[in-house]
Amino acid sequence: xxxxxxxxxxxxxxxxxxxxxxxxxxxxxxxxxxxxxxxxxxxxxxxxxxxxxxxxxxxxxxxxxxxxxxxxxxxxxxxxxxxxxxxxxxxxxxxxxxxxxxxxxxxxxxxxxxxxxxxxxxxxxxxxxxxxxxxxxxxxxxxxxxxxxxxxxxxxxxxxxxxxxxxxxxxxxxxxxxxxxxxxxxxxxxxxxxxxxxxxxxxxxxxxxxxxxxxxxxxxxxxxxxxxxxxxxxxxxxxxxxxxxxxxxxxxxxxxxxxxxxxxxxxxxxxxxxxxxxxxxxxxxxxxxxxxxxxxxxxxxxxxxxxxxxxxxxxxxxxxxxxxxxxxxxxxxxxxxxxxxxxxxxxxxxxxxxxxxxxxxxxxxxxxxxxxxxxxxxxxxxxxxxxxxxxxxxxxxxxxxxxxxxxxxxxxxxxxxxxxxxxxxxxxxxxxxxxxxxxxxxxxxxxxxxxxxxxxxxxxxxx
Amino acid sequence: xxxxxxxxxxxxxxxxxxxxxxxxxxxxxxxxxxxxxxxxxxxxxxxxxxxxxxxxxxxxxxxxxxxxxxxxxxxxxxxxxxxxxxxxxxxxxxxxxxxxxxxxxxxxxxxxxxxxxxxxxxxxxxxxxxxxxxxxxxxxxxxxxxxxxxxxxxxxxxxxxxxxxxxxxxxxxxxxxxxxxxxxxxxxxxxxxxxxxxxxxxxxxxxxxxxxxxxxxxxxxxxxxxxxxxxxxxxxxxxxxxxxxxxxxxxxxxxxxxxxxxxxxxxxxxxxxxxxxxxxxxxxxxxxxxxxxxxxxxxxxxxxxxxxxxxxxxxxxxxxxxxxxxxxxxxxxxxxxxxxxxxxxxxxxxxxxxxxxxxxxxxxxxxxxxxxxxxxxxxxxxxxxxxxxxxxxxxxxxxxxxxxxxxxxxxxxxxxxxxxxxxxxxxxxxxxxxxxxxxxxxxxxxxxxxxxxxxxxxxxxxx
Numbered sequence: 014x015x016x017x018x019x020x021x022x023x024x025x026x027x028x029x030x031x032x033x034x035x036x037x038x039x040x041x042x043x044x045x046x047x048x049x050x051x052x053x054x055x056x057x058x059x060x061x062x063x064x065x066x067x068x069x070x071x072x073x074x075x076x077x078x079x080x081x082x083x084x085x086x087x088x089x090x091x092x093x094x095x096x097x098x099x100x101x102x103x104x105x106x107x108x109x110x111x112x113x114x115x116x117x118x119x120x121x122x123x124x125x126x127x128x129x130x131x132x133x134x135x136x137x138x139x140x141x142x143x144x145x146x147x148x149x150x151x152x153x154x155x156x157x158x159x160x161x162x163x164x165x166x167x168x169x170x171x172x173x174x175x176x177x178x179x180x181x182x183x184x185x186x187x188x189x190x191x192x193x194x195x196x197x198x199x200x201x202x203x204x205x206x207x208x209x210x211x212x213x214x215x216x217x218x219x220x221x222x223x224x225x226x227x228x229x230x231x232x233x234x235x236x237x238x239x240x241x242x243x244x245x246x247x248x249x250x251x252x253x254x255x256x257x258x259x260x261x262x263x264x265x266x267x268x269x270x271x272x273x274x275x276x277x278x279x280x281x282x283x284x285x286x287x288x289x290x291x292x293x294x295x296x297x298x299x300x301x302x303x304x305x306x307x308x309x310x311x312x313x314x315x316x317x318x319x320x321x322x323x324x325x326x327x328x329x330x331x332x333x334x335x336x337x338x339x340x341x342x343x344x345x346x347x348x349x350x351x352x353x354x355x356x357x358x359x360x361x362x363x364x365x366x367x368x369x370x371x372x373x374x375x376x377x378x379x380x381x382x383x384x385x386x387x388x389x390x391x392x393x394x395x396x397x398x399x400x401x402x403x404x405x406x407x408x409x410x411x412x413x414x415x416x417x418x419x420x421x422x423x424x425x426x427x428x429x430x431x432x433x434x435x436x437x438x439x440x441x442x443x444x445x446x447x448x449x450x451x452x453x454x455x456x457x458x459x460x461x462x463x464x465x466x467x468x469x470x471x472x473x474x475x476x
Numbered sequence: 477x478x479x480x481x482x483x484x485x486x487x488x489x490x491x492x493x494x495x496x497x498x499x500x501x502x503x504x505x506x507x508x509x510x511x512x513x514x515x516x517x518x519x520x521x522x523x524x525x526x527x528x529x530x531x532x533x534x535x536x537x538x539x540x541x542x543x544x545x546x547x548x549x550x551x552x553x554x555x556x557x558x559x560x561x562x563x564x565x566x567x568x569x570x571x572x573x574x575x576x577x578x579x580x581x582x583x584x585x586x587x588x589x590x591x592x593x594x595x596x597x598x599x600x601x602x603x604x605x606x607x608x609x610x611x612x613x614x615x616x617x618x619x620x621x622x623x624x625x626x627x628x629x630x631x632x633x634x635x636x637x638x639x640x641x642x643x644x645x646x647x648x649x650x651x652x653x654x655x656x657x658x659x660x661x662x663x664x665x666x667x668x669x670x671x672x673x674x675x676x677x678x679x680x681x682x683x684x685x686x687x688x689x690x691x692x693x694x695x696x697x698x699x700x701x702x703x704x705x706x707x708x709x710x711x712x713x714x715x716x717x718x719x720x721x722x723x724x725x726x727x728x729x730x731x732x733x734x735x736x737x738x739x740x741x742x743x744x745x746x747x748x749x750x751x752x753x754x755x756x757x758x759x760x761x762x763x764x765x766x767x768x769x770x771x772x773x774x775x776x777x778x779x780x781x782x783x784x785x786x787x788x789x790x791x792x793x794x795x796x797x798x799x800x801x802x803x804x805x806x807x808x809x810x811x812x813x814x815x816x817x818x819x820x821x822x823x824x825x826x827x828x829x830x831x832x833x834x835x836x837x838x839x840x841x842x843x844x845x846x847x848x849x850x851x852x853x854x855x856x857x858x859x860x861x862x863x864x865x866x867x868x869x870x871x872x873x874x875x876x877x878x879x880x881x882x883x884x885x886x887x888x889x890x891x892x893x894x895x896x897x898x899x900x901x902x903x904x905x906x907x908x909x910x911x912x913x914x915x916x917x918x919x920x921x922x923x924x925x926x927x928x929x930x931x932x933x934x935x936x937x938x939x
Contacts, residue, residue, distance in 0.1 A: 255526050258738070313859060344807035349789075359757050360758060363754055
C-alpha cells in the first residue's frame with residue numbers, strides 16, 4: 014500500500030477512474046517536446062504513483078526513454094516500483110548507477126530485489142557495492158533465493174514481538190518506533206527468543222484488547238507455514254484458501270525471516286493466471302512493450318510443434334487418398350469433424366486445467382470428473398451427430414454419408430472429452446504444468462480420431 | 477479473515493499443507509457409514525473451516541447430503557461460508573429454515589447475502605421474517621443491489637470516526653467497543669457529520685502516531701471512489717491498481733455505507749479470470765459439482781454456433797471441388813493451413829484478450845499493438861511459409877504446390893494476426909465482453925482465409 018500525503022491534485026473520480034486521462038497524456042507529450050523537466054517533476058509529484066506509471070506505460074518507448082533521460086536521478090522511486098516489469102527493466106537500464114543506488118534504500122526489500130533482478134551481473138555488483146553494508150547484505154540474501162519463491166517475494170520488514178509483551182507495551186513500542194515501522198502491515202508476529210513464530214496478533218485484535226493483556230493469551234495460530242523455498246504459486250494458494258492478509262516467512266530452521274502481504278499475492282495470482290491462459294494458446298509470454306521479435310520468439314516454438322502435428326494429421330488423411338479421390342464431398346466435410354471434435358475436447362481441457370489450478374481435482378473428485386467429461390462427450394456427441402448428420406443429408410442427399418459423418422462426430426466427441434481430461438491430469442502427475450503442453454497433445458489426438466474415424470468409416474461403407 | 481482460537485488440532489504443515497488429507501477423507505466416510513454425528517461435530521470443530529469445506533467438497537453429493545442431514549442445525553456457520561458457491565447452495569437447500577436463520581446473524585453481511593442469494597424467493601421471505609428487524613433490514617438492502625456490484629459484495633460492518641477524534645480517543649473507543657468491532661479491518665475511515673468519507677487512517681499509521689494527534693491531520697486520501705452500483709470487476713481493478721487492503725463503499729449521496737476488503741477482491745479476481753479462460757474455449761460455466769447435464773448446457777451453445785461456422789468453411793471448400801477432384805494432395809494439405817493459421821490467430825487473440833482484461837490496451841498502446849500483431853503475423857508467416865513449403869516439397873516433390881501452400885500460409889498468418897487483435901478490440905468498443913465471442917469469430921475468419929487462399933491459388937496455378 015502506498016499512502017499519499019494530503020492535498021495533492023485529485024485524479025478524476027468519475028466512471029473512468031483508474032484509467033489514464035487522455036488530456037494528461039497529451040500534456041505529457043507536449044512537455045516532452047518542450048523538454049519541460051520542471052513540468053514533469055511537478056506533475057509526477059501530484060499524481061498517485063500507480064497513475065503516473067500507467068501514463069508512462071502508454072508512451073512509445075522513445076518518449077518513455079526521454080522521460081527517464083530528462084528526470085534522471087530525480088525519477089521518483091515510488092513510480093519505478095509501480096511500473097510493469099518490462100518498463101521497469103527498461104527504466105533501470107537507462108538510469109545512471111547512482112540513481113538506482115539512491116532509490117534502493119527508499120523502498121521495501123522485495124521491490125528492491127525486483128529491481129536488481131533485471132540488472133546484469135557486473136552492474137548489479139557495482140550498485141550493491143555502493144549501498145550501506147546492512148542494506149547490501151539484505152539485498153544479497155534476497156537475490157540468493159530462487160525466482161518465484163517466497164524468499165524472493167517476501168519483504169524483510171515485519172513486526173515481531175516476544176510473547177510476554179502486553180498489548181499496551183506493544184502499542185507504546187510501535188509509537189516509539191514510529192517511521193521505522195513498515196508502512197503497511199496487518200499482523201504482529203509473536204516470536205520466542207529463537208525467533209520461532211508462535212502465533213500472530215491481527216491489528217484489529219490488538220486495538221480492541223485491553224492494554225494489560227499479554228500477546229501470548231490472544232495470539233492466533235499461523236494458518237500457513239510459508240518457507241523461503243516455497244513456490245510462490247503454493248504460497249498464493251494458501252493466501253487464497255485461508256483468506257490471509259499477511260503471513261510470516263520462515264527459514265529452514267523455522268526462524269522468521271520475512272513477511273508476505275496479500276497485495277504481493279494478488280500480483281502473483283494474476284501472473285499465474287496470465288501464464289495459464291497464454292500457455293493454453295501456446296504463447297510463452299506477453300507484455301505490452303513486446304517488440305515484434307519478442308512476440309515471434311514467444312509464439313514460434315508452439316507453431317513449430319504444431320507444424321509437425323498438422324503434417325501428422327495430413328499423413329493420416331493421405332492414407333485415405335483412394336476414398337477422397339472418389340468422393341470429393343469427404344474433403345469438403347472432414348474439417349467439420351475435426352473442428353467440432355477439437356472444440357469439444359478443448360472445452361473439457363480448459364475446464365480441467367482451471368480445476369487443477371484451483372485444486373479442485375484431487376482424489377475422488379478427479380474420478381468423478383473423468384466420468385462426467387466422458388459422458389458429456391457422449392451426450393454432446395449424440396446431439397451433434399444428429400445435427401451434423403442432418404445438415405449433411407440436406408446438403409448432399411446421401412444417407413450413408415450422413416450416417417458416416419454422424420458416427421465420426423460421436424466417436425470424436427467421446428474421445429475428445431476423455432482425452433480433454435486425461436491429458437492434463439496425466440501431465441500433472443508427471444510433474445509438468447498441464448496448461449503448457451496440453452493443447453498440442455489434445456488437438457493431435459482429436460484430429461487423429463476425426464480423420465481416422467470419418468475417412469476410415471467412409472472407406473468401409475462407400476468404397 | 478477467520479481467526480482461529482488457540483490449541484485446536486494442528487493440520488499438517490508439510491509439503492501438502494492446504495491439501496485435503498486422504499486419511500481425513502477416509503475417516504469421514506467411515507463416520508458417515510456409522511452415522512457418527514459426534515465424531516463429525518468434534519472433527520469439524522478441530523479443523524480450520526477452509527480445510528473442513530475442502531474435505532466436504534471432495535465427498536460425493538450423496539455423502540455431502542448425509543453430512544448436512546446428520547449435523548442439521550449444528551452445521552457450523554463458518555464452514556458454510558467457506559464452501560464453494562454450488563456446495564453452499566446445495567447445503568442451504570437441504571438445511572431446515574431455522575438452521576439458516578440461526579447462521580445468518582453470526583456471519584458478516586456480505587456472506588449472509590451470498591447465502592440468501594441462492595434461496596428461492598418464498599423461502600427467503602420466510603427466513604428474513606424470522607430475523608431481528610435490524611439484521612433483516614441490512615440483508616434486504618444488500619439483496620436489493622444487483623449481483624456482481626460493489627453494493628452486493630460489501631460488508632456493512634466497518635469502522636468510521638469523526639475527523640476531530642485523536643489517535644488516543646480512537647484507540648480507547650476501539651478497546652471499549654471490543655467484540656462489536658468487525659473481526660478484520662485494515663483502515664479507519666474518517667467521516668464528516670453527514671457520513672461523507674474524508675480520508676482513511678491505516679491501522680499501522682494509527683499505531684505509530686502519538687495519542688494526541690488528530691485523525692484529520694494524518695488521514696490519507698481515498699484512492700478509489702467505489703460506489704454501491706460499481707461493477708465488481710471495476711472495483712477489483714482499482715484494488716489491484718492501488719494495492720488497496722480495503723476501501724469504503726459510498727451510496728449515491730456520497731455517504732459511506734459499507735466496506736470491501738482485499739480478500740473478497742481476490743475471489744472476484746479469480747472468478748473473472750475463470751470466466752475469461754472458459755469463455756475463450758466456449759464454456760459458459762464450470763463447477764466441480766456440475767452434472768453431465770450442466771456441462772452439456774454450458775458447452776452445447778458454442779458447439780452449435782461452431783456447427784454453422786464449420787459448415788460455412790465447408791461451403792467455401794466446396795467452391796473448389798474441381799481442383800480438389802483433380803489434386804487429392806490439396807485435400808491432404810488444406811488442414812495444415814487452417815490449423816497453423818488458426819493457431820497463429822488464436823495466439824494474437826489470447827494476448828489481446830488478456831491485455832484488455834488488464835487494461836493495458838488503451839489509446840496509443842492499442843495502435844502499437846495492432847501494428848505489432850500484424851507484423852508478428854508477417855514474421856511468423858514468412859518463417860512457417862518456408863517451413864510448410866519445404867515439407868510439402870519434400871513430401872510431394874511439387875514446387876508449384878509448395879509455393880502455393882507457402883503463399884497461403886503467409887496470407888493466413890497476416891490475416892490471423894490482424895483479426896486476432898481487431899476482433900476483441902471491436903467487440904470491446906461495442907460493449908461486448910471480448911473473451912466471450914472472440915474465438916468463434918476469429919476461427920471463422922482464419923478458416924475462410926486459409927481455404928480461400930490455398931484452394932483459390934491452387935485453382936489459379938494448378939488447373
